Amino acid sequence: MPRILILFAHPRLEKSRINKAMIRQVPTHRDITFRDLYELYPDFNVDIAAEQALLAAHDIVVLHHPFYWYSMPPLLKQYIDLVYAFGWAYGPGGTALKGKAQFHVISTGGAEVAYTPDGFHGHTLKEFMLPLKRTATLCGMSWLPPYVVHGTNRVSDAELEQAARHYHDVLLALTDGRLGLQTLTGLDRLDMITIPTT
Amino acid sequence: MASFLADAVVYLGAAVVCVPVAKRLGLGSVLGYLLAGIVIGPFLLGFIGEEGKDIMHFAEFGVVMMLFLVGLELEPALFWKMRKQVLGLGSSQLVPTALVLAALALLLGFTWQGAVAAGLAFAMSSTAIALQSLKEKGLMHTSAGQGSFAVLLFQDIAVIPILALLPLLATTNVIAADGGHWIDTLPGWQRTLAVLVAVGAVVALGRYVVVPLLRVVARTRLRELFVASSLLLVVGIALMMETVGLSPALGTFLAGVVLANSEYKHELESDLDPFKGLLLGLFFMAVGASINFDLIAGAPGTIIGITLLVMLVKMVLLLLIGRRSGFGFDQNVLFAVGLGQVGEFAFVLLAFIAQLAILDAHWTDTLMAITALSMTLTPLFMLVSEKLILPRFGTVQAEERPADEVEVRHKVIIAGFGHFGSTLGRLLRANGVEATILDNDSDQVDLLRKLGFKVYYGDATRHDLLEAAGAHEAELLVCAIAPEAAPALVETVHKHFPHLKLHVRSRNRMDAYELMDQGVLHIHRETLDTAIHMGVSVLQDLGMRHYTAHRAGQNFRRYDEAALKELAAKRGDKVDYITSVREKIAEQEELLRKDLHHDPSHSDHAWDSEEMRDAAKGR
CATH class of the missing domain: 3.40.50.720 (NAD(P)-binding Rossmann-like Domain)
Structure with missing residues (x-):
């Protein structure tokens, strides 16, 4: 069964309703490892060797973060800069991540319609995420569609709990094989998915 | 006692007057001392007479100390690397120079024995003048400086066999019974053994006795005791070397090399340096005072002519050697002019030659006058080459060859x-x-x-x-x-x-204020960072998000540095600030009051979605 490594990065989790809710719903499971990067490395001094060992021991990498400036918070960028190293993750001999899968779990303040050609941002999320996609494929990882929670500034508490519960179910379904990776690659988003019961 | 004080006043007074004047005129301290010696000598003011010679013997100790200090700056590994240079450069200077000068002496009508003796004596250069000038100009680390040093060291070593050789040249058997050391009475192999034992003793003492001893002395934290130990060390080694018939300068140089790796290197250097300087100054003054102007006045053309000829021969030979060693033009000129004089060892050798009656008294006196004259001329020649020759010819090649670094600081x-x-x-x-x-x-x-x-x-x-x-x-x-x-x-x-x-x-902000008053830009309070780190750690342990606590610490640090500057500025207004307990408390109060208005987390609201939520709801 595939093992999941969640790399969570939020510099001010105390103030994030949606992410607090989602993290509470991350299942305690022997095949799911949760890393709270801002808690582990407040001084940004990422332990490269330890993180590489963890990555090597998992099959699916989940980068869970708010979508800041069409990208990720600085510590997660630092993490990728240091840990996805030349000669380890890419370049000559860099095959450690090859064959794994990676996807992002993203919360955005703006509503879904803002991420359309006619919307506030003028582009789709898929377009904005192109550099992130290339990061994964450069390392030989298959790119899965993102799990997106839009409009976090406006969702109600009930909607919040529902979204968090769905996140929990997706993670479990990925580990026990109910959601096969091949069936996911064609999708646009993971948050819309209906989870098979068996 | 009174005469000692009077002498001291004469020497010190002459030095204090002449040396600064010479330095101001760009002549260097060596020439200043020599001129001071001439001024107070028997032929001008007559403050000192024949006793100048005794002073010279005493002051030669300055050379011994200088070599100890030179040794201190040469670590054994570096010294070992220099051995080829010492042998190669040294022998190629000493042998040809002695031969050519001896040939000249033959032309002047010397016997062959006298010619060889004079040639050997005149082949010597002056360690005191050459090294002092090179050091003063900061040229010791250049290739000329290193080359000069190698030649001088070789000469130092060569004095010993030369002294042994001279009696063989004596035509009449006049070796005074009291003139020899006890060691001369030993058979040859025992003498060699004594020399080896002495050298071994210097190395062993330096390594296993001196350093632990200095450690004990250092622990007493009495500075004068350390100075006394330093002097004792140098004087003791010099005495031991003299006893076995070795050059004291060579022995102390060796001791210096042995101690170059020790932790007391810099302390020894700084403690002995003033003594070395004073004794060398005294030595140069004695040389100046010993110039026999009566003799020179009697035959000025001959003496000045011979002096210039001897120096010319020495310099030409040195230029040839320097060229073969690959010195650049300017380095070569420095090397040749620096070593072009007849040195203080010539006094020693000439005295011995006179004692052995290899040459008559008239000639030995003349040769001594030439020696002193050539030493006096050297600083002048250096000045001429520095001001006239090098600027014209030296600049092109000056950059080509990097200075040979011996010492890495x-x-x-x-x-x-x-x-x-x-x-x-x-x-x-x-x-x-x-x-x-x-x-x-x-x-x-x-x-x-x-x-x-x-x-x-x-x-x-x-x-x-x-x-x-x-x-x-x-x-x-x-x-x-x-x-x-x-x-x-x-x-x-x-x-x-x-x-x-x-x-x-x-240590704290009070120290920091004082340093700020002194204009120090980088002040690091040792308590600040530890206290903040500990505070951050406490906040984290109380459950605060680690990164939030970390940012709080970073912001607090910046705020505290700003508060320090602000309070320092206020403090500057008060005249005669006394760091009393009460004022410290007052300051703490002010700090705490400021803290109340400072929320370290407020500056991070870019990540705070609450504000955005409020804005979104308001829309």
Whole structure:
């Protein structure tokens, strides 16, 4: 069964309703490892060797973060800069991540319609995420569609709990094989998915 | 007693008047001392007469000390590397020079024995003049400086066999029974053995006795005792060397090399340096005073002519050797002019030659006058070559050949190597920055040297010790000594080494104020970062998000530095600020009041979605 490594990065989790809710719903499971990067490395001094060992021991990498400036918070960028190293993750001999899968779990303040050609941002999320996609494929990882929670500034508490519960179910379904990776690659988003019961 | 004081006044007075004048005129201190000697000598003012010769013997000890100090700066490994240069350059100078000068002497009608003796005596150059001038101009590390040093060292060694050889040249058997050392009565092999034992003793003593002894002395923290030990060391070795018939200069040089690796190197240097300077000055004055102007006036053409001829021969030969060794033009001129005179060893050899009656008294007196004259002329020649020859011909080649570096001095000096300084030093070393380290706790120095650190013992607030540690060439000084002593160090650095960047550790904000008043830019309060780190750790342990606590610490640090500057400015208004307990409390109160208005988390609202939520709801 595939093992999941969640790399969570939020510099001010105390103030994030949606992410607090989602993290509470991350299942305690022997095949799911949760890393709270801002808690582990407040001084940004990422332990490269330890993180590489963890990555090597998992099959699916989940980068869970708010979508800041069409990208990720600085510590997660630092993490990728240091840990996805030349000669380890890419370049000559860099095959450690090859064959794994990676996807992002993203919360955005703006509503879904803002991420359309006619919307506030003028582009789709898929377009904005192109550099992130290339990061994964450069390392030989298959790119899965993102799990997106839009409009976090406006969702109600009930909607919040529902979204968090769905996140929990997706993670479990990925580990026990109910959601096969091949069936996911064609999708646009993971948050819309209906989870098979068996 | 009265006459001693009078003599002291004469010598010191002449030096104090003449040397600054000579330096101001760009003539260098050596010429200044020589001129002072001539002025107070029997032929001008007549303050000193024949006793000048005795003074010269006493003052020759300055040369001995100089060689000890030169040895201190040469680590054994470097000395070993120089051995080929010493043998090669040295022999190629001494043998041809002696032969050519002997041939000249034959032309003047000397017997062949007299010619060989005079040639050998005149082949010697002056260690005192050459090294002193090179050091004063900072040229010791250049190829000419190193070459000169190699030649002089070889001459030093050669004096011993020459002294043994001279009796063979004596036509009449006049060796005085009291003239020889006890060692001369021994058979040859025992004499050799005695010499070897003496050299071995210097090395063994230096390594296993002197350093532990100095450690004990250093622990008493009496500076004069350390000075006394330094003097005892040099005088003792000189005496031992004389006893076995070796050159004292050579023996102390060797001792210097042995001690070059020890932690007391810089302390020895700074303690002995003034003695060396004074004795050398005295020596140069004695040389000046001993010039027999009556003799010169009797036959000025002959004496001046011979002097110039001898110097010309020596310099031409030196130029040829220098060329073969690949010195650049300007280095070669320095090398030739620096060693072109007849040196102080000639006095010793000529005295012995006179005693053996190889030459008659008239000639030995004349040769001594020539020796003194050539020594006086050397600084003048140096001046001429420096001001007239080198600017015209030397500039083209000046850049071509990099100076041969023998001594690597570090760019960073760390003063104080306790727990604080050593942590800092380890960080620097881990990043490839080696530092010269000074500490005044002899036990600590001992321990750190065992761990492989290059630490030197001494009080870093003394400017001479800083100088010996290379403060002139260094770029940055880290002051990690006891915070009470830091202002004294800062003052010394500002006064003597204003080019040094300073990073100073202070204990608290009171220390920091004082350092700010002194104009120090980089002040590091030792309590600040630890306290903040601990505070952050406490906040995290109480459940605060780690990164939030970390940011709070970072922001608090910036705020506290700003508050320090603000309070320092206010404090500057008060005249005669007394750091009383009451004022400290008043300041703490003000700080705490300011803190109430400071929320370290407020500046991070970019990540705070609450504001955005409020804005979104308002829309």
